[in-house]
Structures are given as C-alpha cells and as structure tokens.
Amino acid sequence: MRTICSSNMKLSAALILLLHSLGTVAQFVHDITYVIGCFENTTTTVEYEFDGEEILHIDDDRQEVVYTVPAYLMPDPAHIFGDLHIYRNALKAKRACVGVVAYCKVEGIDPEEVKDPPESFIYPEDEVVLGLENSLICFVNHFFPPSINVSWTKNGLPVSEGLSFSQYYPNNDQTFHRFSTLMFTPSKGDVYSCTVEHSALETSKTRIWDVEFPKSHQSLIADVYCGVGLCLGLLGVAVGTFLIVKGLHH
Template sequence: MKRCTIIILMFNTFCAYSQIPHELVYFVGCFVNGTTQDTLDNKHYCLAFTALESAEEKNPPEKRDSPDTILFPSEEVQLGVKNRLICFVNYFYPPSIKVSWTKNGGPVSEGVSLSRYFPNNDGTFHQFSTLTFTPSEGDVYSCTVEHSALETPQTSIWEPDVSDHSLGPDIFCGVGLTLGLLMFTAGVFLIVKGQNQH
C-alpha cells in the first residue's frame, strides 16, 4: 500500500527595517514511498489538499457563543387568569436558535410565538419566545433552547408560585382584627375613665 506524505514548507521573508511588504511563500511537495516520483492520482490529492488549506485560511471557523436563558411571567400570577410566560434568550451567536415549550412534560405549540432576533452591543444576539397560558396550581412549564454552541439543549423550568399571594387576605384580615381590638380597648378605657370622673 502506497503512502502519500504531503510536506508544506512556509517561509516568511522579511527585512527588519525595510519598506517592502512582507511576503508569505508556500512550497508544496508530494512524496510517495520516500521518492519524488508521483502518479496522476497523488497529484490530485496534493492539489485538493492545498485547495482545502487555502479555503480554511480564507474562512476560519466561525466563533460561537452559547445562550443564557431566563423564564418568567409577564404579569403577576393569579390562578385561573390568562398570562404570558416569556423565555428570554440572550448572548448567543450565531443568530439561529430553536425554542420549544412543554406543559407538565408534554409539548405545547398553541399560543407560542417567537420574536425576531435583536443585536447586542458585544456582537451577540437576543430573542424572545412567549407562551400564552392560564396558570393552574401544580402546572409545570418549561422552555428548551437549542443552539449550535450548546452540546445539549438548555431547559428552564417554571411553575406557578401562589403561596405568597395567598397570604394577602390573611394579612388584611389580621391587620383589621388588630385595629378593631385596639379601638375596642380604647373605647372601653374612655368609658371607664369617664365613669370614674363622675
């Protein structure tokens, strides 16, 4: 079996104090089995290899930045009241992403929208995907982002947290009851004080 070895020698000629621009010179030689004799097929390999090297120099691999994802509701969450979940995808490059949604583990396509991408000042991009939904206790939603800079898809999970909102009526009730007791106590004090003065 013949082995083809391709040797590329690069010489960079320059002069330290010269006004002449630098020049990059390529010497390409193909050696088969240690000799300079070559067949037509091997010459094709050499030409193909040099064309590939030249293309890679002119078009270096594109840089890639993986996205950051945040998932949040657009308004204060109330059970049974229509709302929108926003999946904000930021700092990604190139500007091509795929966003998918689930509810309780099942795919969701109805009520889903995806904005166009917008440029950031650092050369990356950001984009929004929204899901119109009506929250119910126990529901779990997720937004999954796929991008060429990610080895695996990136998933953010959200579920309605109504525990803080359910304290509202209790707090108002407690404050009202406290004020009522204070007023009752003050009233009794004034009545007793008035009777003692007679």
C-alpha cells in the same frame, strides 16, 4: 464567521426628520446605525437603530418593513421613513451579502466560526392571578450564531399552541438575543419549561417555572397573627424560665 456591516450617520436627513417628530432640539447629537448582518447560511438581517435601540427591521417572510419604535413617540413612522426606500435598499443589501460571503470564501477569509452559548431566563409578563390569562416569556441572550430552537412543555407534555417568537436582535458584542412567548392561563400545580437548543451547547438547556400565587390578604393577616402569637409564646417561656431560675437562687 461574523460579517456585520454597519455605518453611523450623524444628523442625516433621516435623523433630522426623526428628531423633528420627537420635538427634540437638533443641537443634540444622536446616532442612527444601519445594521446589515450577512451569514453563510444565507440569513440576512437588516435594521435601523437610534442610539442603540431598534426602530425598525425587515421581515423577509412578510416582505415588509416592521416598525418597532413606540407609537406614543412616533404614531406613523412609515410617513417619516417612507421616502428612504428602506425595503428596496434592504433587498440590495441582501444581494450584496451573497457577494461578501462568496468573496471571503475565495480569499480565504474564513476563520473558524466563533460560537457563543446562550443564556436563558423564564418569567411571567404580569403578576400571576389564578384563572387570568398571562404570558410566559423565555428570554434567550448572548448567543452566536443567530440560530436557535426554543420549545415549551406544560406538565411534561409538548406545547404547540399560543406560541410566538421574536426576530433575532443583535447585541453590542455581536451576539444576539431573542424572545419566545407562551400564552397561558395559570392553574395551581402546573409546571412549564422552556428548552433551548443551540450549536454552541453540548446538550439542550431547560428552564423550569411552576405556577405560584401570592398569598391573599386574609392569608397574610393569619400569618401575622400566627407569628405574633408564636413570639408571645416564646417570650412567655423565656420569662417563666427566668423567674424559675431566679427563685432557685433565693
């Protein structure tokens, strides 16, 4: 069962403050969406979105508001949103979620849960350079319910250090996406894998990434010379064959 309550507030007090902080003229209409996700496993998600992009969410484990709006746009978002009692309201929303789920069960509003299997991709954050620390990102998208397990291996062995996980982010179609990041130092021949487990999958899904390095400038030059030499050689063969055939016809 999906129970996601949302409300759009156009040009509210919070929105006006945000627009002022960005130096935007208030005549343009933007949306701030307050999203509350309620789930039967007692999981609750609370976040604010500005024109579809997250600007903050509640971290239950740390019991605080996490601002995700870029610092160059808003250096001190807590100053803007501090008077809105966001965390206190999130706690109220969480308590309300319990009642909403209970009500749905009592009223029989409990259809079979729709499950969407995840898609996953693995890629490096930066250009891969031998011996230079980098990050591998496993991007898992379009899954529901928001509960997945992501694990990593290096050369077939489990990896437990250097890992970090993002929160679950909602998509417009009410599915979710999440990032898992592995810090690593690339070495030739290393092979990494990211395995995703989800209730909508019959078996786990694994993506594999092996360390590849772009060719050096000298190597590229050598390849160019080799290619040019091969072309000239083939051209010489073609010309010689043409002359021989022509001579046979005289």
